[in-house]
Amino acid sequence: MIYKNKAINFILSALLVVGVSGCGIGQKKLLFVSKTNVGVDIDADRLTAQINIDREEAAIGPTFEGGKHVPLVAGFTNENRFLAGFGVSTLFAGGDAAEAFSSHWQKENVACDQNTNEGSSAISLQQKPKFKKGMFRRFFDWMRGDDEEYTYLPGPGDVKPFIFSTDSSLGLKVSWSASSAASGIPDKVLIGFNREELALAPVMGEKKKGEPYKVSSPSFIASLISDTNLSSIRRSKLAWIQTFAVGTAATKIACDSVIRNDLHKTFAIDAE
Numbered sequence: 001m002i003y004k005n006k007a008i009n010f011i012l013s014a015l016l017v018v019g020v021s022g023c024g025i026g027q028k029k030l031l032f033v034s035k036t037n038v039g040v041d042i043d044a045d046r047l048t049a050q051i052n053i054d055r056e057e058a059a060i061g062p063t064f065e066g067g068k069h070v071p072l073v074a075g076f077t078n079e080n081r082f083l084a085g086f087g088v089s090t091l092f093a094g095g096d097a098a099e100a101f102s103s104h105w106q107k108e109n110v111a112c113d114q115n116t117n118e119g120s121s122a123i124s125l126q127q128k129p130k131f132k133k134g135m136f137r138r139f140f141d142w143m144r145g146d147d148e149e150y151t152y153l154p155g156p157g158d159v160k161p162f163i164f165s166t167d168s169s170l171g172l173k174v175s176w177s178a179s180s181a182a183s184g185i186p187d188k189v190l191i192g193f194n195r196e197e198l199a200l201a202p203v204m205g206e207k208k209k210g211e212p213y214k215v216s217s218p219s220f221i222a223s224l225i226s227d228t229n230l231s232s233i234r235r236s237k238l239a240w241i242q243t244f245a246v247g248t249a250a251t252k253i254a255c256d257s258v259i260r261n262d263l264h265k266t267f268a269i270d271a272e
Contacts, residue, residue, distance in 0.1 A: 025200075027131045028153055030061040030217055032199040034074050036090055039192015044180075053078055062131075062203060068123045070203060070217045071098040075263070088226045089263050092166070092197040093254060095219035096121045097245075101254040112255035120251075122216040128205065129153060129215070153205035153215065160202035164246060166222045168195045170238075197222055221250040225262055 025031045037054040055076050063069060075091040093101055099121035100112050130150040133141065137151065154160055173190040180187050201217045208214075227239040241262065245253050253259055 026060045027062050028151075028203055030059070030070055030072075030094070030199070030201045030203055032059045032061075032072055032074075032092075032094060032197075032201070033057070034076075034090075034092055034195075034197045036076055036088075036193070036195045037190075038078055038086060038088060039194070040190065041194060042189040044187045045177075062129075064123060064129055064215060065125055065127075068125075070123070070215070071095065071102070071121045073098040073102050074197075086193070086228060088193050088224070090195055090197075090224045091221075091263055092199070092223070093221040093250070094199055094201060095217045095250075097219045097221040097250040097254040100251055101221070101260065104255065104257070104260065119214075119216060121219075122206075122214040124212040124214055126212065128207065128213045153203055155205050155207075158204070160204070161200075162202060162218050162220075162246070163198070163200040164218075164220050164222075166195065166197045166224075166244060168224060168242070169193070170226055170228075170240070193226060195224060218246060219248070219250045220246045221254050223259065223263055 033056075035054075035056040037050065037052070040051050041054065042049045057074050059072055061070055061072075072094045073091065074093075075089075077087075077089045079087045091101070096119070104112060130152055133149060133151050138149075141148065169190055170193050171191075173188070173194065174186045175188045176185075177187045199220055201220070203215060203217050206214050206216075221243065222245075223243045225239070225241040229236055243253055243259065
């Protein structure tokens, strides 16, 4: 039985590797995900049950010459007040927004300079990168009469999809799937704070005359600040501040010193 389980895990791992490489993730696409839980998380699909503070983060993307990567930043702070509430802040950003935010992180009342604009996080390379085609890609290209061994990053004129999403809940969240609805038993139960973030972004290349080859990805940012205080009726509060932006709007938000200061704030219960 042990060997059978090992064989199944190996096959699933191999299928995952083939699937990831086949769809271009890690080469021409960037996958960036995070999951945060403060409280109770019971998930039948993932076979998990936890009462804790839990944070998961993962990024799969290309590594270019000299170990260069597309800039990404993710952050999470929490102050648990037990029965009196809690304070949580999260940050999830990539591209120009991640570059702008990280380079001005603890600079209070300082906005980005004029040089922080679209394309400031682009990676300069000495030559155009190329990727060896996967098994399935080579087969389908061979069927079309294309025997080229390598593939390249999408460039000027190419249009690629960009997927960016978040899912947040504070309180009680119960969900059923179509298969579990008849039995009445939920697939997922969340109590407390829960947030999931995902970005599947294309990596684009460009070569201008007289300039090095440049690689970049879309600018995006998602941030959230939740502050609950249940220490007394007079001082009770529920605050929720959330941002979600892509493109130049995301870069401008990351450059806003007020937003950076809010994300950097320390949650504390006011003393009597």
